[in-house]
Amino acid sequence: MSMIKALSALAAMFLIAACSNNDTQTASAATTTVTPGSVGDFRQNVGDRVFFDTDSSTVREDGRQTLNRQAEWLKKYGNYQITIEGHCDERGTREYNLALGERRANAARQYLIAQGIPAARLKTVSYGKERPDPVGSDEAAWARNRRAVTALE
Amino acid sequence: MMLPRRTTLLGGAALATLGVAGTARAQLTIDMTRPSFEPVPIAIVDFKGDAVGAQMAGVIRNNLQNCGLFRVIPSSAYIQKDVDATSPPRFQDWRSVGAAGLVVGQVTSVGGSIKVDFRLWDVVTSQQATGLSFTSQPSNWRRLAHIISDAIYKRVTGEEGYFDTRVAYVSETGPGNNRTKRIAIMDQDGANNRYLTDGKTIALTPRFSPTLQEIVYMAYGENNGPPRVYLQNVDSGRRELLGNFPGMSFAPRFSPDGTKVVMSIAENGRTNIYEMDVRGRQLRRLTNSPAIDTSPCFSADGSQIVFNSDRGGAQQLYVMSAGGGGERRISFGDGRYATPVWSPRGDFIAFTKIGSGGFGIGVMRSDGSGERMLASGFLVEGPTWAPNGRVLMFFRQQPSSGGRAGSASLHQIDITGRFERQVPTPTDASDPAWSPLIPQ
Numbered sequence: 001m002s003m004i005k006a007l008s009a010l011a012a013m014f015l016i017a018a019c020s021n022n023d024t025q026t027a028s029a030a031t032t033t034v035t036p037g038s039v040g041d042f043r044q045n046v047g048d049r050v051f052f053d054t055d056s057s058t059v060r061e062d063g064r065q066t067l068n069r070q071a072e073w074l075k076k077y078g079n080y081q082i083t084i085e086g087h088c089d090e091r092g093t094r095e096y097n098l099a100l101g102e103r104r105a106n107a108a109r110q111y112l113i114a115q116g117i118p119a120a121r122l123k124t125v126s127y128g129k130e131r132p133d134p135v136g137s138d139e140a141a142w143a144r145n146r147r148a149v150t151a152l153e
Numbered sequence: 154m155m156l157p158r159r160t161t162l163l164g165g166a167a168l169a170t171l172g173v174a175g176t177a178r179a180q181l182t183i184d185m186t187r188p189s190f191e192p193v194p195i196a197i198v199d200f201k202g203d204a205v206g207a208q209m210a211g212v213i214r215n216n217l218q219n220c221g222l223f224r225v226i227p228s229s230a231y232i233q234k235d236v237d238a239t240s241p242p243r244f245q246d247w248r249s250v251g252a253a254g255l256v257v258g259q260v261t262s263v264g265g266s267i268k269v270d271f272r273l274w275d276v277v278t279s280q281q282a283t284g285l286s287f288t289s290q291p292s293n294w295r296r297l298a299h300i301i302s303d304a305i306y307k308r309v310t311g312e313e314g315y316f317d318t319r320v321a322y323v324s325e326t327g328p329g330n331n332r333t334k335r336i337a338i339m340d341q342d343g344a345n346n347r348y349l350t351d352g353k354t355i356a357l358t359p360r361f362s363p364t365l366q367e368i369v370y371m372a373y374g375e376n377n378g379p380p381r382v383y384l385q386n387v388d389s390g391r392r393e394l395l396g397n398f399p400g401m402s403f404a405p406r407f408s409p410d411g412t413k414v415v416m417s418i419a420e421n422g423r424t425n426i427y428e429m430d431v432r433g434r435q436l437r438r439l440t441n442s443p444a445i446d447t448s449p450c451f452s453a454d455g456s457q458i459v460f461n462s463d464r465g466g467a468q469q470l471y472v473m474s475a476g477g478g479g480e481r482r483i484s485f486g487d488g489r490y491a492t493p494v495w496s497p498r499g500d501f502i503a504f505t506k507i508g509s510g511g512f513g514i515g516v517m518r519s520d521g522s523g524e525r526m527l528a529s530g531f532l533v534e535g536p537t538w539a540p541n542g543r544v545l546m547f548f549r550q551q552p553s554s555g556g557r558a559g560s561a562s563l564h565q566i567d568i569t570g571r572f573e574r575q576v577p578t579p580t581d582a583s584d585p586a587w588s589p590l591i592p593q
Contacts, residue, residue, distance in 0.1 A: 055463075055467075057422070083377055085377075090532065090550075090553075091507065091532075092489075092491075092507065093448070093461075093491040093492050093505050093507070093534055093535070094357060094358065094534065094535070094583075094584070095358065095403060095404040095417070095447045095448045095491075095492065096445060096447055096448070096461065096463075096468060096491055098371075098380065098401070098403050098404070098417075098419070098447075099403075099417065099419050099424035099445040099447050100445065102400070102401060102419040102420075102422065102424065103419075103422045103424075103445065106421055106422035107422065110422075125373075125377055125378075125379050125380075125401070126380075126401060126419065127355075130332070130334065130355055130357070131330065131331070132329060132330055132553070132558075133330050134330070134556065135328075135329030135330050135553045135556050135557065135558055136553050136554070136556070137531070137552035137553045137554065137559065141553070151377070
């Protein structure tokens with residue numbers, strides 16, 4: 001009996017370790033106070049990226065919600081110049097992915113323009129499959145890599 | 154660089170009567186297009202007369218062994234230890250070790266230059282198969298060894314060699330999410346590696362000019378600047394922007410005569426193919442579709458361009474007239490087709506194919522028929538042709554794991570798909586671009 005208890009306690013410890021590992025970013029972000037209107041505020045409270053399906057540049061419903069929040073925030077803080085970076089997962093050829101990334105960046109840009117962000121504030125660049133985030137070769141990593149990231153300066 | 158002067162060595166024919174072994178099975182010729190053959194057994198004796206002679210023989214052995222068509226007999230097996238470079242060898246001794254061919258050479262210092270004489274003996278018929286003499290700067294010894302390797306290859310296969318060539322590629326270092334990607338260049342066998350870009354921004358897809366001294370490639374600008382196409386002299390290092398176009402320009406490739414560059418320009422979600430006249434810098438649009446048209450490549454005769462496009466849904470290969478128009482699809486298999494590269498001989502188009510199971514490198518005839526896959530893997534990409542159109546180089550990338558980028562390496566394969574070999578590079582490597590033969 002005591003053996004079983006000890007084992008389950010051990011299992012619980014592993015669970016906690018696993019959770020804190022996964023949530024490091026969220027946890028540390030939550031404890032950091034970000035200045036409203038800062039790049040950190042944008043990344044943490046608005047979300048700087050939207051995701052795409054395989055070989056697609058159609059902005060999904062979850063992406064539209066993120067871009068709506070971005071548009072609202074960008075209207076409020078009109079001093080930022082914006083570069084939208086298009087990215088792809090690694091399962092395409094280099095040159096095709098440069099083009100696909102441009103298409104994704106452009107899709108996000110057009111959406112923000114439709115929400116009232118002046119076109120002159122919005123540049124695009126594609127990194128194809130050259131800048132993965134996260135680095136990984138599984139479905140989960142690929143899904144996070146098919147993205148358009150709104151970068152502010 | 155002082156280029157080697159070459160002379161054909163005659164006189165071997167007079168030695169032809171020294172006994173013919175008509176029963177020997179091995180031959181000094183090979184038809185590399187046949188579905189199966191035995192590699193030609195060959196012995197390469199250290200060249201005499203100078204310490205560099207042994208190094209030259211080493212380079213030749215390495216070239217011939219690596220091309221897959223030869224079996225280099227180890228020197229420990231040799232019976233005749235001391236072979237004169239000018240008089241006939243003891244053919245029976247070389248038949249005994251199973252050699253079909255024997256390479257001998259002599260290096261002589263002449264003033265500030267070296268003179269290199271080499272002969273290829275046909276051990277089966279006891280005749281000189283070929284022989285050449287070169288005079289050059291001593292620092293050119295590696296090139297001389299490559300030129301001799303090409304002469305042997307040509308005599309045995311009937312095809313032009315490809316050893317006196319260079320390969321430009323993308324050197325990859327650093328963490329997976331922030332890789333440094335710079336253009337590097339090396340000899341075909343991995344020697345004389347050096348870097349052509351500084352790595353401050355990502356540089357990709359180098360491609361050689363048919364006139365050799367120049368490459369085109371794509372590089373990002375500083376501070377998130379968009380990708381642009383650059384032209385760079387590989388010897389002087391002088392680099393210039395090919396043109397400052399709206400949007401981003403990438404996927405450049407020279408025309409066979411070197412006067413034009415085709416490339417893609419992406420703007421507002423559309424990627425089309427353009428052609429630029431290198432001298433006059435006139436830009437001309439060749440495709441006009443809302444799709445992604447990229448990876449253009451001229452046919453060997455310059456009359457057509459093959460490219461990949463997703464205009465019909467998934468990526469497929471299309472051919473059009475060099476001036477644009479007449480576009481027609483040539484790939485119809487399962488999966489997506491990309492990076493078509495026309496053989497310098499004009500007979501085949503090499504490509505990357507993406508299927509549900511992974512990536513493959515294949516070849517098809519230029520009308521799209523006769524598709525054959527040569528290599529496959531988690532990620533294989535970017536075929537480039539050796540100048541003889543009989544060998545390809547491409548890159549393999551392993552899956553990433555634990556947040557670390559999977560390693561990337563260059564590989565060489567012949568068009569029968571029989572011999573694949575990793576090409577050594579000092580760092581991870583991708584995007585190989587094979588040069589034409591270096592002018593002598």
